Amino acid sequence: QVQLVESGGGVVQPGKSLRLSCAASGFTFSGYGFHWVRQAPGKGLEWLAFMSYDGSNKYYTDSVKGRFTISRDNSKNTLYLQMNTLRAADTAVYYCARDHGEAFDPWGQGTLVTVSS
Amino acid sequence: EIVLTQSPGTLSLSPGEKATLSCRASQTVSSNYLAWYQQKPGQAPRLLIFGASSRATGIPDRFSGSGSETDFTLTISRLEPEDFVVYYCQQYGGSPITFGQGTRLEIK
Numbered sequence: 086q087v088q089l090v091e092s093g094g095g096v097v098q099p100g101k102s103l104r105l106s107c108a109a110s111g112f113t114f115s116g117y118g119f120h121w122v123r124q125a126p127g128k129g130l131e132w133l134a135f136m137s138y139d140g141s142n143k144y145y146t147d148s149v150k151g152r153f154t155i156s157r158d159n160s161k162n163t164l165y166l167q168m169n170t171l172r173a174a175d176t177a178v179y180y181c182a183r184d185h186g187e188a189f190d191p192w193g194q195g196t197l198v199t200v201s202s
Numbered sequence: 203e204i205v206l207t208q209s210p211g212t213l214s215l216s217p218g219e220k221a222t223l224s225c226r227a228s229q230t231v232s233s234n235y236l237a238w239y240q241q242k243p244g245q246a247p248r249l250l251i252f253g254a255s256s257r258a259t260g261i262p263d264r265f266s267g268s269g270s271e272t273d274f275t276l277t278i279s280r281l282e283p284e285d286f287v288v289y290y291c292q293q294y295g296g297s298p299i300t301f302g303q304g305t306r307l308e309i310k
Contacts, residue, residue: 120299130239130247130290132299146298180246187253187294188237192246 087111087191089181094196097171107164107181107193114162115139118184121155121166123177124195131177134166135184171200204229204293208302214310221278223305225291230271232295238267238276241304242287250289251276281307 093105107119121133134155135144143155154167164181178197182189205228215221225236234254239247249258251267254274264279278285286309291302 129303130292130301132301135299144297185249185252187235188249188258188292189239189247190249190252190258192248194246 087183089183089191089193091179091181091193091196094179094198096199096201098202099172099200101171102167102169103171103198105166105168105179105181105196105198107166109162109164109183112183115159118142119155119157119164120182120184120189121153121164122180122182122189122192123175123198124180125174125177128177133179136164168198171198173200176200203298204231204296204300206291206293206300206302208289208291208305210305211303212306212308214308215281216310217281217283219281221276221281221285221307223276223278223289223307225269225274225276225302227272227274227293229296231274231293234270235293235295236267236269236274237292237294238265239290239292240285240287241290242284247290278307283309 088110090108097103118137120135136155152170156165178195180192180195182192207226209224236254238251241247255267266277268275286307288304288306290304
């Protein structure tokens with residue numbers, strides 16, 4: 086079945102870096118674009134970044150532009166989010182989601198990133 | 203940036219009743235690229251409606267979406283106990299992609 090599984094979250098100090106992974110299975114990974122979305126504790130959803138199926142197009146929300154980098158390895162069926170210079174405000178559950186063309190479907194289960202000293 | 207405002211913030215109803223959730227956009231959502239998601243506690247969001255009114259695969263027909271331009275509605279015709287969770291709207295037509303702040307459906 087179609088599945089996305091995020092990993093790489095954890096506790097990290099402010100100013101440090103972390104790389105999240107999103108492993109895909111059950112479909113042709115190279116045929117789809119993907120998004121990263123985060124949700125701070127008790128808060129709503131915030132779209133962060135998008136990468137097209139072949140990696141040729143990337144888009145970011147302003148709050149992470151220059152600090153976060155989305156990438157993918159089609160040979161490993163994996164999407165990544167490199168997060169640098171992390172701040173307390175980046176504490177959230179991070180989700181990857183497949184681009185549906187008009188929405189996001191499906192989503193992974195999420196991975197928690199906590200930025201704290 | 204297109205700002206989506208959902209109302210009400212919390213909706214108190216009983217099982218079997220009809221729920222009407224609103225999502226208003228600060229500017230026209232192009233091509234009706236408006237989606238609705240359901241999020242249960244501790245779980246990822248699940249796509250319910252895309253293109254303003256198309257049900258996603260496997261979504262019960264008690265869920266329906268309507269609206270255009272700046273005003274959109276999610277209707278749940280007969281509430282089941284598992285429907286009392288949080289719902290988000292999302293616009294996909296403008297950059298950046300944005301979400302509403304959510305509506306919590308609670309049991310009255």
